[in-house]
Amino acid sequence: MRNFFKSEERINKSVxxxxxxxxxxxxxxxxxxxxxxxxxxxxxxxxxxxxHLTFAFIIIFLAGKKGEIEDRGTVKRILDLLLLITGVGITxxxxxxxxxxxxxxxxxxxxxxxxxxxxxxxxxxxxARRMIKPALPAIALLFLLYAVFGHLxxxxxxxxxxxxxxxxxxxxxxxxxxxxxxxGVSADVIAIFVFLGAFIVNTGGGTGFMKLSVKVAGKYxxxxxxxxxISSALFGSxxxxxxxxxxxxxxxxxxxxxxxxxxxxxxxxxxxxASTGGQIMPPIMGAGAFVMAExxxxxxxxxxxxxxxxxxxxxxxxxxGIHFYAKREGYVGLPPNEIPGWRETVKVSxxxxxxxxxxxxxxxxxYTPQYAAFWATISTIPLALFxxxxxxxxxxxxxxxxxxxxxxxxxxxxxxxxxxxxxxxIAVIAFTGLGVKxxxxxxxxxxxNLFISLVLIGVTSIILGMEVPTTAAYIVAVVVxxxxxxxxxxxxxxxxxxVFYYAILSAVTPPVCGAVFIASGMAESNWVVxxxxxxxxxxAAFILPFIFVYDNGLLIIGTPLEVVFSIIRAGLxxxxxxxxxxxxxxxxxxxxxxxxxxxxxxxxILKMLPLNIAGxxxxxxxxxx
Numbered sequence: 001m002r003n004f005f006k007s008e009e010r011i012n013k014s015v016x017x018x019x020x021x022x023x024x025x026x027x028x029x030x031x032x033x034x035x036x037x038x039x040x041x042x043x044x045x046x047x048x049x050x051x052h053l054t055f056a057f058i059i060i061f062l063a064g065k066k067g068e069i070e071d072r073g074t075v076k077r078i079l080d081l082l083l084l085i086t087g088v089g090i091t092x093x094x095x096x097x098x099x100x101x102x103x104x105x106x107x108x109x110x111x112x113x114x115x116x117x118x119x120x121x122x123x124x125x126x127x128a129r130r131m132i133k134p135a136l137p138a139i140a141l142l143f144l145l146y147a148v149f150g151h152l153x154x155x156x157x158x159x160x161x162x163x164x165x166x167x168x169x170x171x172x173x174x175x176x177x178x179x180x181x182x183x184g185v186s187a188d189v190i191a192i193f194v195f196l197g198a199f200i201v202n203t204g205g206g207t208g209f210m211k212l213s214v215k216v217a218g219k220y221x222x223x224x225x226x227x228x229x230i231s232s233a234l235f236g237s238x239x240x241x242x243x244x245x246x247x248x249x250x251x252x253x254x255x256x257x258x259x260x261x262x263x264x265x266x267x268x269x270x271x272x273x274a275s276t277g278g279q280i281m282p283p284i285m286g287a288g289a290f291v292m293a294e295x296x297x298x299x300x301x302x303x304x305x306x307x308x309x310x311x312x313x314x315x316x317x318x319x320x321g322i323h324f325y326a327k328r329e330g331y332v333g334l335p336p337n338e339i340p341g342w343r344e345t346v347k348v349s350x351x352x353x354x355x356x357x358x359x360x361x362x363x364x365x366x367y368t369p370q371y372a373a374f375w376a377t378i379s380t381i382p383l384a385l386f387x388x389x390x391x392x393x394x395x396x397x398x399x400x401x402x403x404x405x406x407x408x409x410x411x412x413x414x415x416x417x418x419x420x421x422x423x424x425x426i427a428v429i430a431f432t433g434l435g436v437k438x439x440x441x442x443x444x445x446x447x448x449n450l451f452i453s454l455v456l457i458g459v460t461s462i463i464l465g466m467e468v469p470t471t472a473a474y475i476v477a478v479v480v481x482x483x484x485x486x487x488x489x490x491x492x493x494x495x496x497x498x499v500f501y502y503a504i505l506s507a508v509t510p511p512v513c514g515a516v517f518i519a520s521g522m523a524e525s526n527w528v529v530x531x532x533x534x535x536x537x538x539x540a541a542f543i544l545p546f547i548f549v550y551d552n553g554l555l556i557i558g559t560p561l562e563v564v565f566s567i568i569r570a571g572l573x574x575x576x577x578x579x580x581x582x583x584x585x586x587x588x589x590x591x592x593x594x595x596x597x598x599x600x601x602x603x604x605i606l607k608m609l610p611l612n613i614a615g616x617x618x619x620x621x622x623x624x625x
Contacts, residue, residue: 015077023062024402027409030055034191034412035377038370046101046179050094052187053124056416057087059409060127087123090116094172094179106174114165117172121424124178128417136472139464140421143428150432156440159432170431177427178420181294182475186419189290189300191412192373196355198408199380203400204351207388214334215345223333225262225270225322228253232274233281233315246275246518254523262331264525269533271522272515273318276507276538280500281311288474288500290369295478296492300369306493306555309567310501310544313554317540317574324582348388355379380404415471422472429479439483450488454498454549457481458542461502462509473503485549493555498545505541508534536581540574543605547573551607569604569612576601576619585623597622 033055037048061084093116094101108114121144125137144167151161171177175184200206209231217226231253250271257267279285282304289307293300325331355376362372384397384404429435446452461477478499485495507515510531520527548554553566579585580598589597596618603615 019062023059024406026055026058026062027405030059030409030412031195031405034187034195035374038188038192038368039374044098045175045184047095047098049179049183049187050091050098052191052416053183053420054088054091054095055409056413056420057091057123057127058084059413060130060417061087063410083123083126086119087127090120090123101173104173106169106176108165108169108173113172114168117168118164120178121168121171124417124420124424128421131414131417136418136421139476140424143425146434147428147432156437157434159434162431167431171424171427176430178423180423180427182291182419182423182426183416185291185294186412186416189294189370190415190419192370192377193290194412194415195404195408196359196373196377196380198411199377199401199404200352200355202404202407203380203384204348204386204388205355205380208349208351208353211340211345211348214338215340215342218334218339219336220333221323221326221331225253225257225266225326225331226319227334228257228267228270229274229315229318229322232271232278233311246271246515246522250275250519250522254519256334258523260331260334264523265520265529266325266533268516268519268523268525268527268530269537270318270322272508272513272519272530273534273537274315275519276504276515277311277314277318277541279504280307280314280541282308285311288471291471291475292493292496292500295482296496298493301363303493306557307497309554309556309563310497310548313544313567313570313574314538314540316571317578318537320575321537321578321582324579324584328582328584328588344389347390351383351388354383418472419475422475425476426479435479435483438480439487442481442484443487450549453484453488454546457484457499458502458545461499462506464503464506473506474500477503490549491552491555491557493557494549494552497555498549501541501545505538508538539577539581543573543577544570547605569607572616572619573601573604576604576615593622 033051037043043051061080108117125140128140129137147162147167148164150157150159152158175181210227213227213231217223217230220226228250254267254271257270258264279288282289285304285307289300289303292298293303358379359372359376362375363369381401384400385392385394387393387396442453442456446456457477457480460481461473464473464477478496481499482492482495485498486492507513508531510516510528513527513531513534516527516531516534519525520530523530544554547566547570551566551569552558553562554570556563558566576597579589580594580601583589583594585593585597600615600619600622603611603618606612
């Protein structure tokens with residue numbers, strides 16, 4: 001009997017090793033495919049997206065969210081393999097039969113295609129459920145139910161009856177369904193930048209981010225918290241996930257803050273807020289910049305440029321809030337022996353300066369973002385041969401590249417599942433006309449008032465973002481709210497950026513605040529108090545969208561003088577409001593003075609010169625007093 005169990009254990013270990021090697025091979029092929037495809041390997045769009053989803057299915061059903069082969073038991077493993085084989089079979093069918101499919105004009109030729117369409121939808125929802133929390137697949141399922149049973153709804157939200165054959169054909173055989181724009185953005189643009197980020201972090205760039213952050217901010221008042229802010233901004237701009245950002249930079253910054261006497265609730269709040277803001281920080285902004293560029297047909301570089309000032313103001317708000325809180329509580333910076341020297345900092349910073357420099361060079365030479373990302377990724381490969389102090393360590397290179405490929409493939413597969421699920425939602429909205437109906441309803445409720453419409457769309461974006469990744473929340477929310485704001489005459493970039501900001505806020509907005517929960521767990525803090533601190537630190541994200549909607553200067557729209565005035569006005573407003581929230585300006589303030597300084601800040605928000613002057617004078621008086 002003992003020999004039997006030992007034999008079974010050896011078999012399980014052999015099977016696990018086989019799948020682990022298979023996963024690595026698939027990850028390498030996925031990386032090569034995504035790096036070469038947008039630059040040198042051009043395929044018809046449906047074939048590209050089908051192959052992209054093929055790789056995603058293999059990685060998701062083999063390894064799941066952790067990206068590693070686990071012993072799930074024989075029955076579960078067999079089920080995973082059945083799902084994998086079915087998913088790959090359907091996507092490869094689309095890839096191979098593409099010439100015939102495009103001649104069908106979205107009409108299924110038999111029961112087989114109808115069944116394949118329905119099964120593919122279910123596989124996508126299951127893949128998304130495994131990679132993220134169930135909220136997004138549940139929302140997609142609700143929209144599918146609306147498409148099937150919406151004809152039973154009375155009034156304007158009803159629609160004509162559609163049979164299963166029609167819905168399956170639309171989703172499976174057209175670029176208006178699963179193979180639509182969002183999955184295309186994932187395959188053509190996002191995936192290559194995901195691999196770029198993974199290669200930067202795993203070949204030394206991650207260490208460079210941390211060293212530079214400690215050197216720049218570590219010695220100042222509230223230094224450890226400011227280190228968290230800077231490192232999260234740098235890392236978050238390429239990670240595309242607040243949760244991943246918290247888990248990565250938080251493992252260093254949260255213990256550092258707690259060791260120096262910071263309350264766990266503050267340490268967790270700082271990390272959650274900074275990590276959330278990383279998604280609005282150019283040059284990459286997670287995946288949002290690329291989706292936005294496609295939706296409003298604007299060059300990616302233009303999106304990144306116009307997003308820069310609001311992002312910097314957001315992190316200025318977080319930094320100044322930390323400063324006031326640290327002054328009030330008497331927190332100090334890091335001890336000198338923990339601050340790296342400039343020589344050490346500059347040496348390790350080259351691990352991210354080189355790929356960022358290559359990326360910027362090709363972007364400013366007007367090459368496509370994909371082409372720039374390809375060469376930026378290639379530039380990280382020689383860096384893997386060196387240690388942090390630039391000693392040649394060829395033996396470590398393979399391990400670094402293996403980790404980069406594996407983490408990049410897992411993240412790319414995750415985004416593929418998200419965009420495919422979101423594409424189902426978008427397809428149903430377009431097919432049933434629901435988007436137009438919701439738009440007209442918002443306009444009717446707001447009675448043509450822009451401010452009320454902004455509030456309604458902001459709340460909708462936060463609700464849609466609860467438990468849903470930022471990219472998906474933004475996509476769904478902007479389909480509903482974007483047309484409303486554009487009808488008010490707003491520039492498309494302002495409308496989309498407004499929705500994008502509010503879509504990310506669910507990460508720090510109770511009751512569902514994923515980044516806060518993760519940071520609280522790492523800091524062992526009370527999540528309610530952490531969420532309260534997070535809201536105080538992230539208030540700029542709630543205010544800035546209203547500022548740049550009414551004052552496009554923050555989006556670099558207008559004359560240079562208008563842009564400068566917008567920056568000064570917003571900066572002063574953020575400073576005064578932050579002082580009021582934290583109860584400290586030059587010294588600790590009571591309730592009356594806090595009320596006055598908050599008033600001064602809000603007077604500066606409104607784009608009215610007399611009120612701005614009054615707010616400025618009131619703030620200066622309080623500062624001098």
